[in-house]
Amino acid sequence: MHIHRLEKIWLVFGCVMLAVFLVIIGISAFASGNQPPSDATLIDPTQVDQTKPFDKPGLKKIDDNRYEAVMVSQAFQFTPQDMVIKKGATVDFLVTSKDVVHGFEIVKTNVNMMVVPGHINSIEYTFKKAGDYLIVCNEYCGSGHHMMSTKIKVVE
Numbered sequence: 001m002h003i004h005r006l007e008k009i010w011l012v013f014g015c016v017m018l019a020v021f022l023v024i025i026g027i028s029a030f031a032s033g034n035q036p037p038s039d040a041t042l043i044d045p046t047q048v049d050q051t052k053p054f055d056k057p058g059l060k061k062i063d064d065n066r067y068e069a070v071m072v073s074q075a076f077q078f079t080p081q082d083m084v085i086k087k088g089a090t091v092d093f094l095v096t097s098k099d100v101v102h103g104f105e106i107v108k109t110n111v112n113m114m115v116v117p118g119h120i121n122s123i124e125y126t127f128k129k130a131g132d133y134l135i136v137c138n139e140y141c142g143s144g145h146h147m148m149s150t151k152i153k154v155v156e
């Protein structure tokens with residue numbers, strides 16, 4: 001079979017680019033520890049207030065540099081409001097919804113997930129800079145959607 005020289009060049013170029021993309025994904029997943037949000041754990045959305053750990057939503061300190069934020073979304077607020085953590089700490093966010101699909105975006109970071117009722121949606125993030133971080137709902141969830149937010153204060 002005869003393959004034209006230009007086609008050969010494009011075939012090699014395509015294969016090399018595929019390899020480059022796979023290497024980049026591998027490095028970001030394994031070396032940088034990037035991972036997509038998980039929603040593998042299920043929960044009964046009508047029993048959120050009675051189901052651990054969502055019966056007591058809030059920020060828990062695991063150790064000096066690690067927190068767990070157990071959060072409930074409902075139209076049109078996040079619980080808890082206004083968390084304070086130390087700079088450099090990693091927070092494991094566990095978020096669920098009591099009603100409809102909400103969003104969970106920490107503004108100016110790459111944290112952005114859908115909060116799906118019936119699922120425990122989780123993601124972790126390390127706060128390397130001090131300051132106020134706004135968390136907003138970015139999925140339209142009703143008439144009060146634009147007011148649905150909370151805040152994390154990262155202190156030195």
Ligand code: CUA
Nearest residue numbers: 102137141145
């Ligand atoms: Cu909740 Cu928009």
